[in-house]
Amino acid sequence: DVKVTQSSRYLVKRTGEKVFLECVQDMDHENMFWYRQDPGLGLRLIYFSYDVKMKEKGDIPEGYSVSREKKERFSLILESASTNQTSMYLCATDTDRGFVNYGYTFGSGTRLTVV
Amino acid sequence: LAKTTQPISMDSYEGQEVNITCSHNNIATNDYITWYQQFPSQGPRFIIQGYKTKVTNEVASLFIPADRKSSTLSLPRVSLSDTAVYYCLVGDSRSYNTDKLIFGTGTRLQVFP
Numbered sequence: 362d363v364k365v366t367q368s369s370r371y372l373v374k375r376t377g378e379k380v381f382l383e384c385v386q387d388m389d390h391e392n393m394f395w396y397r398q399d400p401g402l403g404l405r406l407i408y409f410s411y412d413v414k415m416k417e418k419g420d421i422p423e424g425y426s427v428s429r430e431k432k433e434r435f436s437l438i439l440e441s442a443s444t445n446q447t448s449m450y451l452c453a454t455d456t457d458r459g460f461v462n463y464g465y466t467f468g469s470g471t472r473l474t475v476v
Numbered sequence: 477l478a479k480t481t482q483p484i485s486m487d488s489y490e491g492q493e494v495n496i497t498c499s500h501n502n503i504a505t506n507d508y509i510t511w512y513q514q515f516p517s518q519g520p521r522f523i524i525q526g527y528k529t530k531v532t533n534e535v536a537s538l539f540i541p542a543d544r545k546s547s548t549l550s551l552p553r554v555s556l557s558d559t560a561v562y563y564c565l566v567g568d569s570r571s572y573n574t575d576k577l578i579f580g581t582g583t584r585l586q587v588f589p
């Protein structure tokens with residue numbers, strides 16, 4: 362089974378701090394995604410990447426950036442954390458191999474609180 | 477703008493069959509329909525995926541009518557452990573069209589003893 366590991370389960374940061382959320386996958390999947398999940402709003406796509414050094418904006422990229430220097434690692438960066446970025450952050454991967462897409466594999470999430 | 481519409485919540489009792497319907501009127505030719513299950517404090521987990529007609533696995537069945545504008549996730553004989561939020565996702569991440577990669581707010585299923 363694909364394993365998607367997020368570096369921290371819980372994180373508390375101060376307003377204005379630069380925050381790094383790390384995601385590592387072990388199955389050589391091409392595509393990686395960052396979502397945030399908030400009550401009543403479901404999952405919203407922040408950024409995704411379909412190859413090393415490639416990135417695409419999702420639905421809500423403002424205030425975030427990403428880095429993908431290696432295929433297995435996709436980092437989400439909050440340049441200057443704000444309280445409205447308090448949320449659950451979920452990393453996901455999938456692969457393009459074959460005709461059928463077998464859906465995402467998600468990590469367990471990082472619950473970030475910005476105070 | 478959400479691309480799928482699901483009921484916000486559903487209640488059931490142990491042993492019953494549960495059917496959750498998702499509307500996706502704007503589904504495109506290349507889109508697949510995928511359902512995920514999410515427990516509190518965990519990431520969503522893939523349940524089942526289909527393109528047309530019926531798909532069945534060890535966990536659930538997925539029914540898709542000919543026009544593909546809706547789909548129904550069927551959970552046979554639910555148990556308390558099936559209490560979760562269920563998301564329908566329509567799209568194909570290979571299209572790199574972010575309009576296709578949007579989860580709705582999901583259906584919260586509560587199973588009672």
